[in-house]
Amino acid sequence: MPDVDVIVVGAGPAGACAALTLARSGRDVVLLERGPFPGSKNMYGGVVYPRVLDGLIPQWWDEAPIQRWVTRRSTMMMTATQALAVDYRTEAWGQAPYNGATAYRPDWDAWLAGKAEAEGARLLCSTTVTGLLRDGTRVVGVRTDRPEGELSARVVIACDGVNSFLAKEAGLYHDTDPGHFTVGVKETVALPKSVIDERFGVRGRHGVDIEMVGCTSGVPGGGFLYTNLDTLSVGVVLKVPALAAQARRPEEIIARLKAHPAVAPLVEGGELKEYSAHLIPEGGWEMMPDLGCPGMLVAGDAAAFCLAAGIWLEGVNFAMGSGMVAGQVIDRAFRRGTAAGAELPALYRRALSGTFVLQDHRKLRRAPRLIMSDRVQERYPALAAGVVERIFRIDNPAPKPGLRRILRGEQHRTGVRLRDLARDALDGWRSYG
């Protein structure tokens, strides 16, 4: 007889939603967390899209520990001295049911795990899972670093994050190319709320999300700048092998971003409150492991559910969504008496295929490569900025050049080949269209 129905490893957004779902259905769930509290090991850029919680926690916005509601979203293409932004703002995202919010992960994850506890899940912090217990090929529990720390269950859900040692131990990862990973490096910088409001043109709880490309010192990746209540989150996401193959350290790349003429006036005078880093499984569809094995399912970053598609950068929503689905599938299987069967991973995969979790990844499977190409990283931002500069630059007494001449001139200057542009446009259309 197993100790419990389900062991959920990791009390991040995936684990908390899985535990909440199962506990609400009356299952005996233990939620294991290696940090002293949920979220203590977790870091991200700073924006969460919580609408996936609508069914699970009605009116979540009344209680969720958010910093600011994102009502202004800016995507910026940069060169060393230029910046071209698409800047959108809407009042709609500042009202229920909202859209995106900035939040600290130690706040968010602890809140969500608390909801699972309130439903009866047993949260056990400061407990590191060191391996799987198996019966033949079947996972039957976990080993922890507690004294006599073996715990058995009918099913284990591995929500143990981007490094998922459990998914690796179970042999679920087939593609471990370091090129699928980026490292996010962030500074949390304090400024008075009134200064943030003024610099970013927002009031009250409204906030700003700025995503940047072309600002990472030649290392493929991107930059971000988000407003919290009285801090800013500013940082970069860097492709790991490319970072390793050059000479500039991550904090220098952030320093260069912060010195950019479009960014410096926004962050100036801020005091560093916390420096942090975390891996991101950006490879998407290509790196995705098998989603389970007999006795175990995988959710969240552990399953590489993370969408890095340039205009969309999401992870926590995929974690919450996949955790919920894992919980639902296991509960259904318990009711039918089939949870012990080898078909659980297939049921999970089928259920996820009916949701945004697998549909978005599948649709955008070509996006990560395109986004990390040197064209999108450097040439197209330089081309776009150059074209705009030429359009708005008044070279009197010279007459205005035609658009065609500007385009051809900038295309030549930035080394963009029409053949690449056409192929990328087609690729982009197939992904985003």
Add this chain to the structure above:
Amino acid sequence: MIDVEALTIEGEEWPTTSFEDRMATTDFVVHERAHISVDGDACRGCTTKACIVACPANLFVPTADGGILFNYEQCFECGTCYLACDTEGAITWTYPDGGFGVVFRRS
């Protein structure tokens, strides 16, 4: 081809915060057991030493004899080092014991 190196920013300011002060902003509960170990002998044959530049916490320090000195105490537990490392067996990576290691702060 755009020469990235040529695109340096005029009057660019380098971080005024020392790296030590930077790391002092993050909380760590240090355990006596090193959760990551580095085999200095394996590192001596490595020509790239990618860990030195890639580790966000700057925990890998080259030694005079061509090896690597590693300190686990201020580790973010991110995993960048083992991904960047191409020397088989040089880095042994586990999580710290429960409750130890990096603790990111609540608001």
